Amino acid sequence: MIKIIDLEHEYKKDNNESIKTLNKVNIDINKGDFVSIIGHNGSGKSTLAKHLNGLIIPQKGEVIIDDIKVIDDNNIWEIRRKVGMVFQNPDNQFVGGTIEEDIAFGLENIGFPSKDMMERINYAAGKVGMGDYLKRPPHKLSGGQKQRSAIGSVLAMEPDYLVLDEPTSMLDPKGRKEVIEVLRTLNKQDKMTILLITHFMDEVVYSDKVIVMDKGNIVLQGTPKEVFNNKKMLKSINLELPKAAILQEIIANKGINFKDEVLTKEDLVEELWQLF
């Protein structure tokens, strides 16, 4: 389990003015959960993510991964094996010249035996549906394929947690869908714990828990339905609701109320069916 207790972070700008990017953040993430963190650029969500595998060491407060506290450089390697991380730009995290080399890079780093590498690479690439592309160089892959293979590269190292920092923000709708589907399957079939950081509302509807951040604070936390129920709060921090939820609101204004919050078009049609 990941425990974040009273985490604070601030940085100094050139003019010595300090800016608080995280303010008393408390989060619990259970094994097997799919947790989403949503917020605008500058809400502190990426800073939070970087705390989870020791890319940033806590200034104040604690980050505890399975009873190991992230304190200093001495234990971050242990932490980085537990927490795998995928970043935003698909090009800038592709180290190898081909997919198999890229997956191998992480394995080489952790001293994985050479003779077993190919088997592990095949396994990881298969998990993200890239098994047929092992020899492809990055510039011959679509954005979605690159991000999936980045996920594969991390999976090969068998982490306990997978943290993804806006993995879809540079992808086209098709690529976005591919990546989200891979994540959902990993969570459901392999019970992988996933922490997805995003600014797309429609990506969080399938999570077990949604955390909404604004200006370094957690402003809402709960199941997707609980969170989307707070339409006023979401609007006040300028987050856009999923289209189905907006539609529900317009329909409610016309005097027709649904029983439950709708998040997806399927929910919406289901509610309409009930009234039909």
Place this chain on the structure above:
Amino acid sequence: MIKDITIGQYIYKDSLVHKLDPRTKILASMFFMFGIFLINDISEYVFVLILSALTIFMSQIPIMKILKGLKPIFPLMFLTVIMNMFFTQGEVIFNWAFITITREGVYLAGFMGIRIFFLIIFTSLLTLTTSPITLTNGIEGLLTPLKRFKVPAHEIAMMMSIALRFIPTLIDETDKIMKAQKARGADFESGNIIKRTKSLVPILIPLFISAFTRADELAMAMEARGYRGDEGRTKFKELKYRLTDIIIIFIFTLILILLFIRKIAL
């Protein structure tokens, strides 16, 4: 045009050349390069041509792909040829105003042109048939004995592999920025040298900035995946000399030695 550069590109084929140990390929290429600077006889160049053709054929890389890689190097080749042609002392065969061409100059120019041609062909072939990581594994392997003398073999190899990996990415990016500035009316083609150099600023600055961002993000991604230098690292593809490698190195060494002897003997 900028997309035609083949150095740094890798084409996967299941060929004999691809399967060679990278150390063999690097050594053979180096011997080859020494070799072409040792020879200055047409018949020997024919031999080199046959050797190159044979290697290209065995590599299964389309010949056009390799020839296209030469295109961007033409200005350099041209310049070398011109320099040699006009500035070599010797028996004058053409003289007009301040232009003097000597017999020696023509020979030297021809040879230099041919040498650069082969040089590029062989380096292209090396990178076309060897994936960047394998290539750098090879370099690392060859440098490892020097670690004793504090040569950072692993770091050099890692830097090279990343540079090679990002060449296609940066070429695409250069192409895009160039087009964007052209669309804003920039002109890279006309004017004198100073004006042309100046016109590159709108390309170079965005390119540098993006390269720095990339470097920064890549460093973070590498660290997140547990990279901490050479320590405790295993290798995906362990290098192993096989019989073919030994034969190839033997052949190339022999050729080089023979050329040496001939050169000294003449």
Place this chain on the structure above:
Amino acid sequence: MAVILENVYYKYDVEDNTNIEYGIFNINMNVEQGKTVGIIGKTGSGKSTLMQHLNALYLPQKGKVIVGDFIVDKKSKDLRNLRKKVGMVFQYPEDQLFEETIFNDLAFGPKNLGLSKEQIEKAIRGAMADLELDFDSMKDRSPYQLSGGQKRKVAIASVLAMNPQILVLDEPTAGLDPKSKKDLLNLLISIKNKRNLTLFFVSHNMDDVFLLTEYIYVMCDGRIVFEGSTEEVFKENTKLRELDLGVPFSVEVLELLEKRGMYKGPLKPMELEELADLLVGIIRGKND
């Protein structure tokens, strides 16, 4: 300014292990002055190559591109006059910013066109105002210190400062957060109207395409596979899916309703307000 493409053909010299031909083949288009057209197609279908023909970043190997009274074919020269007319906003246009101040960056285009100092400043003021960037407080700032959304606006302003009559937008909102995205789209619509531009809009987001365009060209493998008014094109939901493209949200909802037998009628794209009315109508109609 109208744009006409006649049998435009451009084939890339690519050698890989496949027999796929890359490029664009026999493209015909006729876009009247002031229209907004969408170009859709999956990644690699030739959209960008096609758009780059509009201001002669590529010269057609066969056929011609006619922009106003300027005709581009494979031998065209002196393209500055054309580039003045056609503004190109590439994907992630902020990557092209290079000057120390926003003013200088915006001046790059107009300067290349040989405008006078006064004309340049006027053009910059106009472009910045259109993108809701405050001239006085921002002109001396560095473009690199801005947020992602602001940088994007400056980059678009740098194209608008050349006062083009045709504007090509290639995924102008890619990578922005939803708020900046929505703001920018609205701005682009108002700029289009205010400047009476002919607009080409390339996007993967079908809801955005629906919102902005009145006519759509659908591309696949370098060819225009079908075209029509925005409404007509989005009715072809099966065809679009076959081409790996999506449909607007409203069409998706209507499809689901149709499956359940709750709706029989055209799968027409519409805005949320109109869709809500339709849904309310369905429920009320049934219950009455």
